[in-house]
Amino acid sequence: MNSEHETKRRGMTAEDLLRLRSVRDPHYAPDGTRVVFVEKSIDEEKQYRSHLSMWTEDGSVRPWTFGRWRDTKPRFSPTGEEIAFLSDRSGRAQLWRLPAHGGEARQLTFFKNGVRDYVWAPDGTFLIALTTIGDDETIADREEPEKKEAKPADPKPRVVERLYYKSDAAGFLDDKRPVLVRIDAATGKAEALTSREEEIGSFAMSPNGRTLAFVANRNEDPDTVFTRDIVLLDLESKAETNVTNGCGTFTSLAWSPDGTKLAAIGHDLAYLGATLHRLYVFEPERGTARVLTADWDVHLGDAMIGDMHADAKGPGPIWANDASGLYVTASERGRVNVFFIPLDGPVVPIIEGDFHVYGLAVHPNEQQAVAAISEPTVIGDLYAISFENGAKTRLTTVNEALENEVALADAEPFTYQSTDGSDIQGWIMKPPGLGEGEKAPLIVEIHGGPHAMYGLTFFHEFQLLVSHGYAVLFTNPRGSHGYGQAFVNAVRGDYGGMDYEDIMAGVDAAIRQFDFIDETRLGVTGGSYGGFMTNWIVGHTNRFKAAVTQRSISNWLSFSGVSDIGYFFTKWEVGCDMWEDAERLWHHSPLKYVKQMNTPLLILHSERDYRCPIEQAEQLFIALKQLGRETKFVRFPDANHDLSRTGNPMLRLERLRHIVEWFDRYLTKSLP
Structure with missing residues (x-):
């Protein structure tokens, strides 16, 4: 940084924030010839935008969607002919479809409260989406365009009965419950699959398309008991099976290619919010469960703090084609790298270096991957990584000018x-x-x-x-x-x-x-x-x-009663409630x-x-x-x-x- 060339460069300014671009969430086509990904930026109106781009094996990168909206989570259909994605171009985030070789996007869902997440069915004939509905709503209620009120609505009091009634991310909770919905890929016809008042997290379809696995808090008092179970739903009979029965909290579900095993990231709350995330593998038909990383003193997933890629959701566990193990990201000594966790055998570093992997897609042939990587002097780009020799080839240069x-x-x-x-x-x-x-x-x-x-x-x-x-x-x-x-x-x-x-x-x-x-x-x-x-x-x-x-x-004494998480976080982290030892909270x-x-x-x-x-x-x-x-x-x-x-x-x-x-x-x- 002291060379004559370097000293001629100017310093970073606050306004450079508006020029920063984040590429994230890469996803391979089934044949491995293309990668669709998201590029997030701030436009001339000082608003966040995100669009889809496509990398092809000839080395070209092309924008795939345009406009003043946010397109996220692109996923190829199982045939590779279409790309599904979420977009707020209609107002709320809805599910859209786009021909994988170019063409016009088509809106697939019109849910009143939008779509939070989705997955393709293995045969591509339907998708599973997560939406929300209120007590007086159904999944048939359609999203309405925003209307300017002629006059302010009459004020109404907010009646609160639950302990957990607000969220920093969502504001005051509106009593809407999550619902998993089956959506016909051709017609958009929707069928509600769940009806309980429960928070739903990760979900995944089995390879035969018959079973939906999802995570839900099924405790009688979900505001104070924080285990989250893995539930299996038979899509034909609608019968449910609780796989974990309160033994921990889980996320990031992934079925093995043969459908006999289900992987998840989770932990047993042994150290409450400080418990390391582990890799679990369940065999539902046998009723067995294993913790593959029980002896590996490392936190799975991305724990990195930053102001550039904080909202980039890295991948959960990714199965090898032969179901011999899984690829995962892990946080260790200021680095987030990629490892292979075999079902039997030691952990193997796959993508290792002094950097932050915040996105990952493994090629279908498992000889390489595309990783979104950031370093202190590299804002963030996509790289092709060879599993054979670790060679790293930069695929995008979205921040090169800056x-x-x-x-x-x-x-x-x-x-x-x-x-x-x-x-x-x-x-x-x-x-x-x-x-x-x-x-x-x-x-x-x-x-x-x-x-x-x-x-x-x-x-x-x-x-x-x-x-x-x-x-x-x-x-x-x-x-x-x-x-x-x-x-x-x-x-x-x-x-x-x-x-x-x-x-x-x-x-x-x-x-x-x-x-x-x-x-x-x-x-x-x-x-x-x-x-x-x-x-x-x-x-x-x-x-x-x-x-x-x-x-x-x-002030921990007031924090415990005003924070959305204060009522449990204070005891978890400081060690007591105010009525147990107010002086201890005041001391800290x-x-x-x-x-x-x-x-x-x-x-x-x-x-x-x-x-x-x-x-x-x-x-x-x-x-x-x-x-x-x-x-x-x-x-x-x-x-x-x-x-x-x-x-x-x-x-x-x-x-x-x-x-x-x-x-x-x-x-x-x-x-x-």
């Missing part, structure tokens, strides 16, 4: 010891163009979760900070995924304990190891759990000159230590955040103002907990500008 225009900083890994001797992994990003002997202020970034992982993926926010001359330090303190079950569980009951020590030890280690860091100019920021930890840090040390807390927790609340907070603190929070409701920010801001501390409170309207990742692009820009301006003011004195 990558060639901007100086991007790599993330240098280092390992350090915490105060108790535990090894902790971290990364440092050095500002491009920093001269020999020059010093840079350091900003410490803390991830949310806490059961998630920072690592080797592109992060626009980090690149923006280094472009402003800041070194960026990010670590995986205990509680993070990627380092085994004991490590991810270690934060539970100890928020603000050794996790705090891990982060502060990382600051000390970085200062010792990297001589370009100016230890007199330190900043800290983070969101969600990272916001909690930012609040905790400024309440326990005056070492930082500036801090930015985002979508944070400040940053608000308790507000009189010790002297660091200038910028508070960023979304007004429709139901995960960490904005009252958490309000309490902290008012207390700091009463104490005469330097603080500012920025409220983002019509935004939820995911503002930094998938929120309104203009609000995302405002958020980034506030962060940079705050650190500039207190770490560089460049602003009055």
Whole structure:
């Protein structure tokens, strides 16, 4: 990054967010000659759009759909002649069909509440879709175009009787229940397959087309009991069989090619929300179940935190053609790679490297795959990966112009010891163009979760900070995924304990190891759990000159009653309910230590955040103002907990500008 060519490149700006493109969700045609995928972008109206594109084996890439809408989840029909996909072009996300060799798309479903997900039947004659209906609705009710009300509707009270009545993703729940529906591929005729009031997750069709497997919470009190069972539905007799009977929580179902086995990702809740995801294989006819990864101390799936591909849904387990095992992604030491898990034998790395695999399609001949891969200096593209020699061929270059225009900083890994001797992994990003002997202020970034992982993926926010001359330090303190079950569980009951020590030890280690860091100019920021930890840090040390807390927790006593997950998350993570030990919750609340907070603190929070409701920010801001501390409170309207990742692009820009301006003011004195 110090070559003459590199120094001529400009730094990343906040506005570059609008140019970023994310390619994701690749899917092979049955003959392996084509791959359909999704390209997500932000258009000139500052709105998210996503369209389908096609890669063919001659190396060409062509856009396949166009328009001012969002097309997602493309899947070839079993014959390869058609592509089904979800699109909101009619208003709500519905199921559409498109000729695989080009032509006009045709709408297949018109459900009043749209379609959440779908799968093809093995013979292509029908599909299974997931929709929702209310008490006074049926699947025959059609979607209506939005109408502008001549006058506001009369206000009505919202009557709440359930413990779980709101969701950060969906807002206030509307008492609509999920329904699995069989849809004739030729006529669109729909038949409801389920009728219970239950939350339905993953579902998959058996290879013979006779049995539908799906995940559902079948507990009498689904608000407090969190096991999710695998249910088999015979499509002819409509008889149901519960395969798991409350033994755990499961997702990502996949039938073996011969239909005798059913794979799933799941766990037994042994460590509640900190339990590693494992690979299960069930044999329903024999009534047997195996955990293939019981002895592999690794979290299956994608635990990576980032602001570019956070909403890209990676694949679940993928069976080998001979049913000898499954391909999976797994999160380990800041990387998300691909492995083969045999039914009998050791785990085999398949796609391994210092990168983040956030999408995967395995070729029908199993000699190669197409993977969506991101790295700290590679925004994200599709690559063909040979299983024989690991050769990696880039198939798309959707961000090439921006990558060639901007100086991007790599993330240098280092390992350090915490105060108790535990090894902790971290990364440092050095500002491009920093001269020999020059010093840079350091900003410490803390991830949310806490059961998630920072690592080797592109992060626009980090690149923006280094472009402003800041070194960026990010670590995986205990509680993070990627380092085994004991490590991810270690934060539970100890928020603000050794996790705090891990982060502060990382600051000390970085200062010792990297001589370009100016230890007199330190900043800290983070969101969600990272916001909690930012609040905790400024309440326990005056070492930082500036801090930015985002979508944070400040008071566990109130959080437990206002968050959509607070009523169980508080006990799972801190260890008690308020009536059991209110003093314990207060001890772990940053608000308790507000009189010790002297660091200038910028508070960023979304007004429709139901995960960490904005009252958490309000309490902290008012207390700091009463104490005469330097603080500012920025409220983002019509935004939820995911503002930094998938929120309104203009609000995302405002958020980034506030962060940079705050650190500039207190770490560089460049602003009055």
